[in-house]
């Protein structure tokens with residue numbers, strides 16, 4: 001879904017105001033791209049109705065798709081995963097700010113997965129590339145240890161201002177988040193080696209491989225890197241598309257799968273959450 005950009009304007013007195021169902025923005029990147037991908041995959045494999053696929057098309061899409069045990073759950077799986085998550089007033093507010101400012105926040109199922117992973121890791125130090133207006137940050141902070149610190153980077157300080165308000169409204173003390181404004185590839189080299197339990201990448205997809213290299217340096221052994229949006233709203237598997245951003249994400253997905261340093265899983269939540277543990 002394309003979200004129209006609007007000039008952001010928020011005051012602390014707005015926070016948090018529960019929105020009525022009519023006012024609620026779309027739930028973010030999520031349901032349909034994922035289900036489209038599964039449909040695409042199963043169509044390519046001849047397990048679902050669809051146009052005839054020329055020989056070799058599956059291999060061209062990606063070696064990732066060469067599997068004989070993929071199940072097409074249809075649209076319900078991703079929709080269920082998103083609707084399973086009950087977002088509170090603060091998340092609803094942060095998500096509305098995302099919609100107003102043209103930011104594509106992680107969907108509820110992706111947010112819940114991040115919260116789960118942060119909790120499972122007992123994360124004390126998390127680095128986030130792409131603060132946005134704070135949706136993913138709230139999920140991460142809710143999974144992290146109570147003394148954990150989220151270091152979050154964004155090239156747009158105004159968005160970080162909204163995220164700061166949202167974290168406070170969610171009850172997190174100001175010292176739980178370190179906001180660093182700037183371009184990711186300028187900021188990340190300044191962060192300490194091997195100190196992070198989780199790195200969440202959600203900024204410029206064209207820079208994915210560079211984020212991966214930085215993440216490998218930042219993570220402690222046993223830490224995890226996650227990339228949001230790897231389905232690219234269905235573009236990942238669209239053989240007609242070969243733009244630099246889509247190509248960069250395809251290369252990322254393949255590099256993560258083939259790295260001896262990583263144990264990967266591609267989670268079909270939100271718009272595709274690629275996760276990998278650093279050995």
Ligand SMILES: C[S@@+](CC[C@H](N)C(=O)[O-])C[C@H]1O[C@@H](n2cnc3c(N)ncnc32)[C@H](O)[C@@H]1O
Pocket residue numbers: 098103104105106129130131132133134135136137153154155156159182183184185202203204207
């Ligand atoms: C998809 S949004 C992040 C959404 C946020 N993670 C969430 O789910 O709520 C991407 C963010 O990355 C920022 N961004 C884009 N390119 C960047 C770059 N090269 N370095 C730092 N931030 C960047 C944008 O300003 C935007 O706020």
